[in-house]
Amino acid sequence: MAEQPSDVDWECDEILDPQAEPMSRGNLAELKKETANQLYKNKRYKDALAVYNEIIELCPDAPAYYGNRAACYMMLDKYHDALADAKKCIAIDPKFIKAYTRVVKCSLIVGDIVGAKTALNKLQELDSNNSRIQPEQKHLEHLEKFLREADVAYAKKDFRKVVYCMDRCCDVSTACPAFKLRKAKCLVFLKRFQEAQEIANDILHIDKQNVDAIYVRGMCLYYEDNVDRAFVHFQQVLRLAPDHSKALDIYKRAKSLKQKKEEGNAAFKMEKYQEAFDLYTEALTIDPQNTVANAKLHFNKALIYAKLRKFRESMEECTAALKLDEGYQKALLKRAACYMELEEYEEAVRDYEQAWKVDKSRDNKRLLLEAKFALKKSKRKDYYKILGIDKNASTDDIKKAYRKRAMVHHPDRHANASDGEKKEQEKKFKEVGEAYGILSDPKKRTRYDNGHDLEDMDRGHEMDPNAIFQTFFGHHGGGYQFQAGGLPNGFTFQFG
CATH class of the missing domain: 1.25.40.10 (Tetratricopeptide repeat domain)
Known part of the structure; x- marks a missing residue:
């Protein structure tokens, strides 16, 4: 040109x-x-x-x-x-x-x-x-063609298209700050803050009082949740151009957002969780485009739910935060912790692995290993559940539970059942024997509870459930009898 x-x-x-x-x-x-x-x-x-x-x-x-x-x-x-x-x-x-x-x-x-x-x-x-x-x-x-297309795209919030159109306009209008700043404003909405700031800085290098360039820098700071520095820029714009409506509007929104967030934080510190929750929810309606600030508000709501032990809701708020800011490490770690509380260990491992990739800190490594260990434990058979007892059950509770379950699932009790039902009862009978064999032995039970030597322990479970049954009931007298005709030599058991 x-x-x-x-x-x-x-x-x-x-x-x-x-x-x-x-x-x-x-x-x-x-x-x-x-x-x-x-x-x-x-x-x-x-x-x-x-x-x-x-x-x-x-x-x-x-x-x-x-x-x-x-x-x-x-x-x-x-x-x-x-x-x-x-x-x-x-x-x-x-x-x-x-x-x-x-x-x-x-x-x-x-x-x-x-x-x-x-x-x-x-x-x-x-x-x-x-x-x-x-x-x-x-x-x-x-x-004229690309300016028309830019207007249509901006009305549809298609900011990528506006950036493209402004680039095409700048192919001709190489010294037009207005086109460059229009591009920069859309780059802000696309979270490409560094590019937007570079454009604004280049223009301010030539024209230090270009109000739109100052406004763009303020937008970048505001949408990066650096509100105090953003205020300084918006105030400077309004001093130079008191009728700058966009600067005035975003300045008011920034003040309102900051106030609501600070009120919510104060209520949270005073353990007024419902009040804090309501304030954070209200703050989320002020500026839907401020994704960084809104991600933090969702995270704050997640903290409240976690305090109330509503882990499913806390996890959902963390997910909402991550949709707005996919690199939000605090939200990712909190969601992983919620998955751990909900015993959804595969999801927890996934989140901790993602956090570890970004920040290979000692704490993140420890959390990842703990989640993997919990996942490994969760894939074992739950012997407490098989016997129908809780983890604090006494030795007598374990024996009583075994008596009950063994009698219910013994194959001879289901001699007239279908083949499918027989196989199912045989499987359950075997699992009851395994559960009793581990939980009745204090050392094995401790190892089981601590999750140690899982593979060795699993291999050690290959035991004869009938032998356990004979050993357990062979020492009891009294009670009633039934003929276990399916066992070798027609062995007869007594149940106390």
Whole structure:
């Protein structure tokens, strides 16, 4: 889009200053013009600019000099200055064709669609065959097309599409801060905060009081839940532009969100859990787009549920937090802890493994190993459940439970059952024997309870359930008898 050295005007009418001696200023200006033009040809644009400034001081009413300086400004990427000079040129000479081409070009580069269209229409009136008209018209149509698409996409909250459209606009309007900042605002909503801040910083490097750039930086801080620093930026925007409605709106939302969260935290510390829960829930309605802050609010609600031992609800709040912020380690670890409480060990292992991948700390490793150990234990047979007793059962409780279960599931009690039922009762009878064999032995029971030597213990369970049955009931007298005809030698058992 930049002008080429050949675009300067190499000739200029002599200008007479009535207050000077005849031809003195004009001649001096012409001599300097030759120097400036030669510097321009040699691409020494800064040096050329300095000389053009001197020339315009000598002849402030010569349009060609403004035109040449505009071309120099363009080569230095100072398009706003170039546009001002081109417009000054037209103001002095409304029929200066080359000045219109520069106005069109600079207007497109700085994103002034209306200015470009106006100048292009005037150029067509003055010189309909101008070779610059068609390519600049295509650039103008390109901008208008993607600006329309961006408006539609923004209304649908399709921020990725807006970013794409602004990139296409910036292909033409390379020096348009408005398009860049519109892109930056959408990058904020896409959580691409670093990219957005870089755009804002680049613009502020050139224009320290660009309110929209300051606003974008404030947005980044706010949506990263750095509310206090965000306040400083929004306040600065409102000092520079009191009618900046978007800054005022987000400033009010930030204040409200901070207040509700702090009130909830205070209630939580005082163990007023229902009040804290209600305040956090209310805070979640203030700004649905602030996903980082809202993730923390969901996590705070999860802490309340955990305090009340409502682990399923706590886990669900952690999941809600992670949907908003997938890298939220605290929520991930709390959800894993809830899974542990709910004895859903596979899910707990999954979460602890994910946490370990991100942060290979000693604590995370310990939690992962504990979850894996609990999962391994959970896959064993639950001997307490098989005997129908709790984990604090006494030796007598274990014996009584075995008597009851053994009699219920002994195969001879189900001699007339279907084949499927017989197999099921035989399986249960065997499990009852295994359970009694482990839980009746204090050492084996301790190892079982502690989860140690699981594989060795499982291999040791290959025992004859009938032998256990004989051993257990063979020492009891009294009670009633039944014929266990299916056992070797027609053995008869007595039950006490």
